[in-house]
Amino acid sequence: MSNTDNRTAQVDETGKLRHLLRLDGLSREFITALLDRAESFQTRVGEPPARDDALKGRTVANLFFEPSTRTRASFELAAKRLSADVLNLDVNMSSRTKGESLLDTIYTLQAMQVDIFVVRDASAGIPAYITQNAEPHVSVLNAGESDISHPTQGLLDLMTIREAKGTLDGLTVTVIGDIAHSRVARSISEGLRIMGNNELRLVSPTGLNGDSELYPGAQLTSDLDGAIEGADVVMALRIQKERIKEKSSLMTSMEYHQQFGLTEERLALAKPDAIVMHPGPMNRDVEISGPVADGPQSVVTQQVHNGVAVRMAVLAAVNEARST
Amino acid sequence: MSNTDNRTAQVDETGKLRHLLRLDGLSREFITALLDRAESFQTRVGEPPARDDALKGRTVANLFFEPSTRTRASFELAAKRLSADVLNLDVNMSSRTKGESLLDTIYTLQAMQVDIFVVRDASAGIPAYITQNAEPHVSVLNAGESDISHPTQGLLDLMTIREAKGTLDGLTVTVIGDIAHSRVARSISEGLRIMGNNELRLVSPTGLNGDSELYPGAQLTSDLDGAIEGADVVMALRIQKERIKEKSSLMTSMEYHQQFGLTEERLALAKPDAIVMHPGPMNRDVEISGPVADGPQSVVTQQVHNGVAVRMAVLAAVNEARST
Amino acid sequence: MSNTDNRTAQVDETGKLRHLLRLDGLSREFITALLDRAESFQTRVGEPPARDDALKGRTVANLFFEPSTRTRASFELAAKRLSADVLNLDVNMSSRTKGESLLDTIYTLQAMQVDIFVVRDASAGIPAYITQNAEPHVSVLNAGESDISHPTQGLLDLMTIREAKGTLDGLTVTVIGDIAHSRVARSISEGLRIMGNNELRLVSPTGLNGDSELYPGAQLTSDLDGAIEGADVVMALRIQKERIKEKSSLMTSMEYHQQFGLTEERLALAKPDAIVMHPGPMNRDVEISGPVADGPQSVVTQQVHNGVAVRMAVLAAVNEARST
Numbered sequence: 001m002s003n004t005d006n007r008t009a010q011v012d013e014t015g016k017l018r019h020l021l022r023l024d025g026l027s028r029e030f031i032t033a034l035l036d037r038a039e040s041f042q043t044r045v046g047e048p049p050a051r052d053d054a055l056k057g058r059t060v061a062n063l064f065f066e067p068s069t070r071t072r073a074s075f076e077l078a079a080k081r082l083s084a085d086v087l088n089l090d091v092n093m094s095s096r097t098k099g100e101s102l103l104d105t106i107y108t109l110q111a112m113q114v115d116i117f118v119v120r121d122a123s124a125g126i127p128a129y130i131t132q133n134a135e136p137h138v139s140v141l142n143a144g145e146s147d148i149s150h151p152t153q154g155l156l157d158l159m160t161i162r163e164a165k166g167t168l169d170g171l172t173v174t175v176i177g178d179i180a181h182s183r184v185a186r187s188i189s190e191g192l193r194i195m196g197n198n199e200l201r202l203v204s205p206t207g208l209n210g211d212s213e214l215y216p217g218a219q220l221t222s223d224l225d226g227a228i229e230g231a232d233v234v235m236a237l238r239i240q241k242e243r244i245k246e247k248s249s250l251m252t253s254m255e256y257h258q259q260f261g262l263t264e265e266r267l268a269l270a271k272p273d274a275i276v277m278h279p280g281p282m283n284r285d286v287e288i289s290g291p292v293a294d295g296p297q298s299v300v301t302q303q304v305h306n307g308v309a310v311r312m313a314v315l316a317a318v319n320e321a322r323s324t
Numbered sequence: 325m326s327n328t329d330n331r332t333a334q335v336d337e338t339g340k341l342r343h344l345l346r347l348d349g350l351s352r353e354f355i356t357a358l359l360d361r362a363e364s365f366q367t368r369v370g371e372p373p374a375r376d377d378a379l380k381g382r383t384v385a386n387l388f389f390e391p392s393t394r395t396r397a398s399f400e401l402a403a404k405r406l407s408a409d410v411l412n413l414d415v416n417m418s419s420r421t422k423g424e425s426l427l428d429t430i431y432t433l434q435a436m437q438v439d440i441f442v443v444r445d446a447s448a449g450i451p452a453y454i455t456q457n458a459e460p461h462v463s464v465l466n467a468g469e470s471d472i473s474h475p476t477q478g479l480l481d482l483m484t485i486r487e488a489k490g491t492l493d494g495l496t497v498t499v500i501g502d503i504a505h506s507r508v509a510r511s512i513s514e515g516l517r518i519m520g521n522n523e524l525r526l527v528s529p530t531g532l533n534g535d536s537e538l539y540p541g542a543q544l545t546s547d548l549d550g551a552i553e554g555a556d557v558v559m560a561l562r563i564q565k566e567r568i569k570e571k572s573s574l575m576t577s578m579e580y581h582q583q584f585g586l587t588e589e590r591l592a593l594a595k596p597d598a599i600v601m602h603p604g605p606m607n608r609d610v611e612i613s614g615p616v617a618d619g620p621q622s623v624v625t626q627q628v629h630n631g632v633a634v635r636m637a638v639l640a641a642v643n644e645a646r647s648t
Numbered sequence: 649m650s651n652t653d654n655r656t657a658q659v660d661e662t663g664k665l666r667h668l669l670r671l672d673g674l675s676r677e678f679i680t681a682l683l684d685r686a687e688s689f690q691t692r693v694g695e696p697p698a699r700d701d702a703l704k705g706r707t708v709a710n711l712f713f714e715p716s717t718r719t720r721a722s723f724e725l726a727a728k729r730l731s732a733d734v735l736n737l738d739v740n741m742s743s744r745t746k747g748e749s750l751l752d753t754i755y756t757l758q759a760m761q762v763d764i765f766v767v768r769d770a771s772a773g774i775p776a777y778i779t780q781n782a783e784p785h786v787s788v789l790n791a792g793e794s795d796i797s798h799p800t801q802g803l804l805d806l807m808t809i810r811e812a813k814g815t816l817d818g819l820t821v822t823v824i825g826d827i828a829h830s831r832v833a834r835s836i837s838e839g840l841r842i843m844g845n846n847e848l849r850l851v852s853p854t855g856l857n858g859d860s861e862l863y864p865g866a867q868l869t870s871d872l873d874g875a876i877e878g879a880d881v882v883m884a885l886r887i888q889k890e891r892i893k894e895k896s897s898l899m900t901s902m903e904y905h906q907q908f909g910l911t912e913e914r915l916a917l918a919k920p921d922a923i924v925m926h927p928g929p930m931n932r933d934v935e936i937s938g939p940v941a942d943g944p945q946s947v948v949t950q951q952v953h954n955g956v957a958v959r960m961a962v963l964a965a966v967n968e969a970r971s972t
Contacts, residue, residue, distance in 0.1 A: 046461035048381045049437040057696045059725060070432055073411055077383065077436055080409045085728045087721055104929045108718050111952035112725055113697040137694035281428045304435035370785035372705045373761040394756050397735055401707065401760055404733045605752045628759035 008131040016321035019140045020314055021127050022149040023190040031194060035159050038306065038313035041081075045305060049077075054316045055084035061114045062088045063105070064143070065121040070280060071143050074304070075118045075152075078311035082319075087114065106130055110138050116318060120144040122243075139318035147181045147243060152314060153279055154187030156307040158195060160299050161233055163306070164275045169196025174227045174270070176203045176260060177237030177287055179210035179220070181244065184237060184279045189215050201227040205260055207249060208239070224260055231270040235277040236262045236288045253286045262288045267297065275299045332455040340645035343464045344638055345451050346473040347514040355518060359483050362630065362637035365405075369629060373401075378640045379408035385438045386412045387429070388467070389445040394604060395467050398628070399442045402635035406643075411438065430454055434462050440642060444468040446567075463642035471505045471567060476638060477603055478511030480631040482519060484623050485557055487630070488599045493520025498551045498594070500527045500584060501561030501611055503534035503544070505568065508561060508603045513539050525551040529584055531573060532563070548584060555594040559601040560586045560612045577610045586612045591621065599623045656779040664969035667788045668962055669775050670797040671838040679842060683807050686954065686961035689729075693953060697725075702964045703732035709762045710736045711753070712791070713769040718928060719791050722952070723766045723800075726959035730967075735762065754778055758786050764966060768792040770891075787966035795829045795891060800962060801927055802835030804955040806843060808947050809881055811954070812923045817844025822875045822918070824851045824908060825885030825935055827858035827868070829892065832885060832927045837863050849875040853908055855897060856887070872908055879918040883925040884910045884936045901934045910936045915945065923947045 010025055012018050023031070041050040060079040062072055067090065079086045091105065106117070117134070119127050120143040127142040127149075134140065144150045162168050173192060179185050179202045192198040193216070200218040202210050209220055221227050228234055239256070241247065251259070267276065276288075276298045284290045292298065334349055336342050347355070365374040384403040386396055391414065403410045415429065430441070441458070443451050444467040451466040451473075458464065468474045486492050497516060503509050503526045516522040517540070524542040526534050533544055545551050552558055563580065565571065575583070591600065600612075600622045608614045616622065658673055660666050671679070689698040708727040710720055715738065727734045739753065754765070765782070767775045768791040775790040775797075782788065792798045810816050821840060827833050827850045840846040841864070848866040850858050857868055869875050876882055892898065899907070915924065924936075924946045932938045941948065 043437075045435060045437055045459065047437075049383065051381055057699055059697065061721075069413060069415070069429070073385075073413070073433065074436060076411060077409065085725065087724060089717060089721070091717070101929065105717070107949055108928060108952050109721065111693060111949040112722060112956050113691070113693055113695075113953070135693065280432065281425065301431055301435040304432050305437075308436050367761070369759060369761055370783065371761075373707065375705050393737060393739070393753070397709075397737070397757065398760060400735060401733065604756060605749065625755055625759040628756050629761075632760050 008128060012321055017314070017317040018321050019127075019131050019318070020151050021131070021140070021142045023151050023154050023187055023194060026194065028194055028196075031155070031158065031191065034155060034310070034313050034317065035162060037316065038155070038159055038309040041309040041312040042306070049081055049308070050312070051081050051083070052312070052316070053083045055079065055082040055319055057085075058115045058319060059085045059087060059113060060116045060118060060315065061109050062086065062118045062143075063091060063120070064089070065091050065119075065126070066144065068120055068144065070304075071120065074307045075141075075143060075311050078308050078315055081308070082312055082315055084315070102126065102130070103133055106134055110135050115139065115322060116141065116315065118143045122146060124148050137322055139322060141314060141318070144183060147183050147240070148186060150183040150187045152307065152311055153184050154191045155314070156303055156310045157184075157188045157235075157277060157279075158191045159306045159310055160277065160303045161275070163302070164299060165232060167196070168192070169198065171196070171232045172199045172201070172230055173233040173235070174201045174203065174231040175235045175237065176224065176227070176262060178208045178239045179204040179237070180208045181240040182237050185210065186214065188235070189218060193217065201231070203227040203260070205251065205256070225266065225269055228266055228269040231274055233275055233277060234262060234267060234270050236282075237279065238281070238283055238287050253283070257286050257289070261286065262292050264289065264291055264295070267292055277303060280304065332452060336645055341638070341641040342645050343451075343455050343642070344475050345455070345464070345466045347475050347478050347511055347518060350518065352518055352520075355479070355482065355515065358479060358634075358637050358641065359486060361640065362479070362483055362633040365633040365636040366630070373405055373632070374636070375405050375407070376636070376640070377407045379403065379406040379643055382408050382439045382643060383437060384408045384410050384440045384442060384639065385433050386410065386442045386467075387415060387433075387444075388413070389415050389443075389450070390468065392444055392468065394628075395444065398631045399465075399467060399635050402632050402639055405632070406636055406639055408639070426450065426454070427457055430458055434459050439463065439646060440465065440639065442467045446470055448472050461646055463646060465638060465642070468507060471507050471564070472510060474507040474511045476631065476635055477508050478515040479638070480627055480634045481508075481512045481559075481601065481603075482515045483630045483634055484601065484627045485599070487626070488623060489556060491520070492516070493522065495520070495556040496523045496525070496554055497557040497559070498525045498527065498555040499559045499561065500548065500551070500586060502532045502563045503528040503561070504532045505564040506561050509534065510538065512559070513542060517541065525555070527551040527584070529575065529580070549590065549593055552590055552593040555598055557599055557601060558586060558591060558594050560606075561603065562605070562607055562611050577607070581610050581613070585610065586616050588613065588615055588619070591616055601627060604628065656776060660969055665962070665965040666969050667775075667779050667966070668799050669779070669788070669790045671799050671802050671835055671842060674842065676842055676844075679803070679806065679839065682803060682958070682961050682965065683810060685964065686803070686807055686957040689957040689960040690954070697729055697956070698960070699729050699731070700960070700964070701731045703727065703730040703967055706764065706967060707733045707735060707760075707762045708764045708766060708963065709757050710734065710766045710791075711768075712738050713767075713774070714792065716768055716792065718952075719768065722955045723789075723791060723959050726956050726963055729956070730960055730963055732764075732963070750774065750778070751781055754782055758783050763787065763970060764789060764963065766791045770794060772796050785970055787970060789962060789966070792831060795831050795888070796834060798831040798835045800955065800959055801832050802839040803962070804951055804958045805832075805836045805883075805925060805927075806839045807954045807958055808925065808951045809923070811950070812947060813880060815844070816840070816846070818846065819844070819880040820847045820849070820878055821881040821883070822849045822851065822879040823883045823885065824872065824875070824910060826856045826887045827852040827885070828856045829888040830858075830885050833858065834862065836883070837866060841865065849879070851875040851908070853899065853904070873914065873917055876914055876917040879922055881923055881925060882910060882915060882918050884930075885927065886929070886931055886935050901931070905934050905937070909934065910940050912937065912939055912943070915940055925951060928952065
């Protein structure tokens with residue numbers, strides 16, 4: 001195994017998490033342990049949040065090349081509640097100069113003894129590029145990478161499903177929307193394949209369907225009603241307009257809602273105890289109706305709540321790998 | 325009493341502060357206790373600031389839809405000196421999408437166990453709207469709302485006056501400037517009516533005078549000299565140009581200073597021990613002359629100093645209400 | 649000595665550091681003690697950074713009128729690792745209104761009990777102006793001032809040279825680039841003159857050469873090879889395009905690299921154990937070739953690493969002066 005392989009491997013030879021770039025490559029046991037750990041960081045909303053000194057004296061840099069209030073806040077709170085020092089860096093780099101400037105930024109921050117980089121970027125390959133170039137003690141967490149990977153979102157989705165269903169095996173999960181541009185769909189798909197024998201149905205309008213090679217074993221369809229029927233989990237996604245070049249081909253919001261919106265009528269086709277998920281921010285009356293978004297089957301705010309716990313678990317895990 | 329009333333009530337049934345949206349509705353005793361508490365958080369400039377663990381483990385989010393370096397810094401320091409975790413969110417939302425995006429932001433942050441929202445917005449009703457929609461354990465502090473309310477500014481003004489005058493009863497207070505667009509005038513007016521039998525005189529150029537219904541018992545006038553005569557407190561306000569549509573009707577800065585500027589000559593009409601106040605930032609030689617702004621009667625920096633103490637008192641108070 | 653002199657003096661009558669505006673005026677013993685202290689704050693990259701409670705309860709404001717991710721991050725981490733509360737203020741002020749707004753900002757922040765101002769500005773004289781107008785207990789640290797002074801950069805450069813060479817006396821130091829606009833050259837020049845009998849050679853293209861009055865004893869030249877020959881230290885600077893008005897006179901990057909770039913061939917003219925420095929961010933293949941930037945003689949990341957330690961030492965030093 002080459003040096004580079006060692007450096008970019010997500011899990012080291014002793015089984016500890018070094019980086020988190022995507023869910024593929026992690027074992028069922030490993031993810032189960034991460035989710036268990038995340039549960040230990042859960043307290044009820046309204047109660048004081050869990051706190052821990054695990055990262056006291058350590059420095060976490062949020063390096064966001066793509067703006068994100070929600071994900072940045074979630075990682076920032078997770079790091080602060082583990083007593084880390086947190087550095088927020090909202091970086092605007094033109095793509096032309098990004099390569100060199102990025103390395104310069106990484107070299108600079110690691111020389112300042114930043115331990116963990118939380119990286120979000122609209123282009124592909126940046127988190128892995130950092131792991132290849134950073135010093136061995138640095139950990140990189142992918143906080144959203146193009147349309148490719150969003151592993152902490154995948155973990156919080158798994159945690160939320162396990163919480164509601166008691167299992168991550170034998171489930172039927174339906175994801176509706178802009179599959180073509182969705183890193184959320186990619187990560188939950190990887191997670192569901194690792195965790196059990198699950199059926200994944202991906203529903204999208206023509207032109208926004210996923211690449212079947214990226215979703216082995218999944219059913220790709222435009223038949224919304226058929227895909228919802230009997231589902232345990234129904235997840236709605238927003239259209240990622242910022243990643244679509246030919247905007248003229250897009251339906252209006254009203255057309256989209258009529259054809260692909262998750263309404264109460266459509267949700268009634270799923271199992272009676274099906275849960276409704278959305279990675280947020282939701283566009284009510286576009287991909288999801290207001291009554292469904294805020295209804296009894298929705299676990300959308302629980303997803304957000306679990307997001308902080310999952311990120312605490314991941315931060316604590318990579319910190320342990322570093323400390324050994 | 326409906327559920328909504330309970331949720332948006334500033335003071336709960338046990339007399340504890342749940343939210344702070346405006347001063348109206350708070351009792352004299354309640355405000356006196358808040359000011360006493362603020363005094364307990366005061367140390368002299370140059371000494372180490374007061375610190376307390378009251379908010380340790382709690383999370384305060386500064387949600388500023390209108391930029392403000394000063395007020396944001398004051399709340400941030402108040403929260404940090406009470407050992408809270410602080411999240412700064414400078415949010416730019418178009419007014420068209422604000423409603424839904426705002427709720428989404430609030431739901432998201434409360435799911436992340438943010439306990440206290442400090443909200444500043446250029447439009448009316450946002451803080452109350454959040455109290456109506458947030459979960460019961462969340463507290464909302466108004467850090468400036470359109471031309472309507474700025475209650476922590478009102479409290480720090482009361483604190484500064486009480487400190488200088490030894491009382492909040494029987495005083496003559498003159499406020500000069502753009503009363504029409506001033507949330508500062510609104511809040512000090514509410515405070516003075518609650519705290520005692522005070523005489524409020526509001527002086528403004530034609531076109532910028534206050535609505536008499538909003539200022540019961542106050543004297544609204546354009547007679548500057550008459551209004552200053554015998555005053556215990558003289559407060560100058562800046563013209564809120566950003567809230568005035570027909571800018572062509574505005575006087576030049578020089579004209580304004582000649583007609584409404586607080587100069588040493590005019591200040592001589594007030595009581596010899598009158599204090600000079602300004603909510604800042606001051607425009608020297610427009611609404612206030614340099615010698616008055618920096619003169620012996622000015623308590624402008626004391627207002628800023630008291631602002632941190634008042635905000636610590638308010639944060640500690642809502643935290644206690646939450647904890648019971 | 650007038651009051652103003654006392655207030656703006658960098659070192660008080662008991663020999664303690666009150667402000668850091670430039671290196672000139674500090675003694676050899678004083679800088680040696682600062683560097684020793686900085687070394688006490690050094691730990692190896694990958695190890696947990698040094699931590700100390702020296703600034704617990706104190707407030708540091710980063711007041712950056714000129715954007716800088718690197719220097720801001722370095723000061724922020726230094727302050728946090730000394731347990732200070734840190735306030736980040738990125739201020740955009742038009743030069744026309746800067747004077748008054750700046751004072752207003754300073755008065756406001758000191759009233760909020762900010763103890764230490766870290767100030768970066770593209771125009772000259774701002775840090776000294778603040779010391780003249782701030783209250784006596786406030787300390788001002790210059791984090792980069794026009795083309796005039798960058799004293800913590802000068803200190804970290806001295807620290808890095810001392811670390812590599814074991815001395816700050818009898819060295820030959822060559823600085824290559826845009827000397828005319830370089831505050832980095834100014835500060836290292838001041839430092840080298842104070843610390844020993846060193847030879848400073850400043851190499852620049854025509855039009856970008858330094859003013860000989862500002863560099864007493866230094867050799868100003870355009871002869872790159874001659875200036876590198878026998879040097880102990882070779883420092884490359886970037887062209888400060890943002891400070892050059894007549895951009896048409898600039899060479900292309902390729903021309904510059906051919907004529908003034910620090911390449912392996914040119915570096916071979918220096919002593920075999922010469923070190924290569926750069927204040928960052930580096931433009932590879934413009935002022936420095938990639939192999940030199942990342943080669944065995946480069947101490948560029950060590951400079952960044954030492955920057956945090958130097959800033960911790962300076963923060964701790966001014967805090968002690970305040971506390972007595």
